[in-house]
Amino acid sequence: MHMKLSACAAWAPGLCDISAWRSWRGAPPADDGSAPEVRFVDAMMRRRLGRLSRMALHVANEVAAGLTSLTTKVSTVFASRHGELSRTVDILHALAADEAPSPTAFSLSVHNSAAGIFSIIRANHAPSTALAADDETLLWALQDAAIRLATDPDLVILLIYADEPLPGEYRQFSSVKESAHALAFLLQAGEGMNLEWAENRGLPPSREPLSLAIMANLLGHRDRLVWHGERLSVQGRHHA
Amino acid sequence: MNVATDELESAIKALIVDALQLEDIRPEDIDADAPLFGEGLGLDSIDALELGVALKKHFGLTLATNDPAIKDHFRSVSSLARLITSQQKA
Numbered sequence: 320m321h322m323k324l325s326a327c328a329a330w331a332p333g334l335c336d337i338s339a340w341r342s343w344r345g346a347p348p349a350d351d352g353s354a355p356e357v358r359f360v361d362a363m364m365r366r367r368l369g370r371l372s373r374m375a376l377h378v379a380n381e382v383a384a385g386l387t388s389l390t391t392k393v394s395t396v397f398a399s400r401h402g403e404l405s406r407t408v409d410i411l412h413a414l415a416a417d418e419a420p421s422p423t424a425f426s427l428s429v430h431n432s433a434a435g436i437f438s439i440i441r442a443n444h445a446p447s448t449a450l451a452a453d454d455e456t457l458l459w460a461l462q463d464a465a466i467r468l469a470t471d472p473d474l475v476i477l478l479i480y481a482d483e484p485l486p487g488e489y490r491q492f493s494s495v496k497e498s499a500h501a502l503a504f505l506l507q508a509g510e511g512m513n514l515e516w517a518e519n520r521g522l523p524p525s526r527e528p529l530s531l532a533i534m535a536n537l538l539g540h541r542d543r544l545v546w547h548g549e550r551l552s553v554q555g556r557h558h559a
Numbered sequence: 560m561n562v563a564t565d566e567l568e569s570a571i572k573a574l575i576v577d578a579l580q581l582e583d584i585r586p587e588d589i590d591a592d593a594p595l596f597g598e599g600l601g602l603d604s605i606d607a608l609e610l611g612v613a614l615k616k617h618f619g620l621t622l623a624t625n626d627p628a629i630k631d632h633f634r635s636v637s638s639l640a641r642l643i644t645s646q647q648k649a
Contacts, residue, residue, distance in 0.1 A: 362582060362583055363601060363603075365582070366579070366580040366581060366582045367580060367605075418616070419612045419615065419616070421609060421612065422605055422608035422609050422612065423579075423580075423605055423606075423609050426605050
């Protein structure tokens with residue numbers, strides 16, 4: 320698949336803007352638990368947002384703020400491997416303790432929370448997909464964007480990827496070195512971002528998430544993207 | 560207003576700020592007689608549910624969702640205080 324990457328934003332604890340990401344090498348900094356401020360979200364809505372949604376909305380806004388009025392209504396793809404799982408775990412803890420779960424946590428525990436809030440705050444009625452696909456989550460989000468751009472080359476697509484480490488109870492099942500981070504890509508039909516994927520023929524899966532491998536290539540830290548997952552291998556190259 | 564009512568209303572205000580994560584509002588900013596929902600504090604239906612759960616947990620309040628008077632009970636901090644007091648007497 321090939322697309323044009325028109326704009327990009329990224330956030331992680333300790334890597335709060337793209338210039339910090341440009342000087343970033345290797346593993347992400349230690350997680351200090353911080354979250355972006357998202358002051359552009361109305362206070363009554365903002366108070367309920369967990370870190371995952373704050374990260375996703377922050378990078379979405381960084382990219383969407385640069386859109387001209389003609390493309391204010393932007394199709395979105397929200398991708399997260401684990402989504403709002405920490406909220407679900409809180410609900411399960413309450414049920415296990417025979418307590419009433421929090422209605423707020425329940426209302427925002429769905430995978431596409433951030434997608435819904437983004438559409439509300441920007442009054443954006445354009446189509447939106449929310450997806451999760453194991454360690455291939457970002458690959459299929461990009462594939463979804465590529466298919467939509469192939470169908471309608473005039474589209475502008477905002478892709479948001481955000482993830483947090485699994486809650487403690489589930490951490491032993493994690494196959495990659497997880498860290499809190501969020502990325503946003505503004506994608507259009509064209510060239511620049513090129514990716515190929517095929518069945519992984521027996522190579523050991525990478526401990527690095529695909530998202531960070533893609534970022535390392537986009538920022539020019541690595542000439543080529545080569546990533547092996549549990550099922551697929553992904554290769555690619557980005558020409559700015 | 561007696562001291563017990565005053566303390567109860569303060570406790571309800573603190574619970575509202577805490578349970579509903581009202582970042583920019585302090586308990587003492589809440590007017591005990593002002594409407595909590597829609598106008599006034601501007602809380603919504605999810606807040607009503609969240610507040611119901613918190614009141615059950617902290618004050619042992621029993622709420623019947625089919626009670627036609629429930630909307631009046633949840634009108635303001637002072638009406639909630641009256642509800643809690645009436646249940647504690649019963």
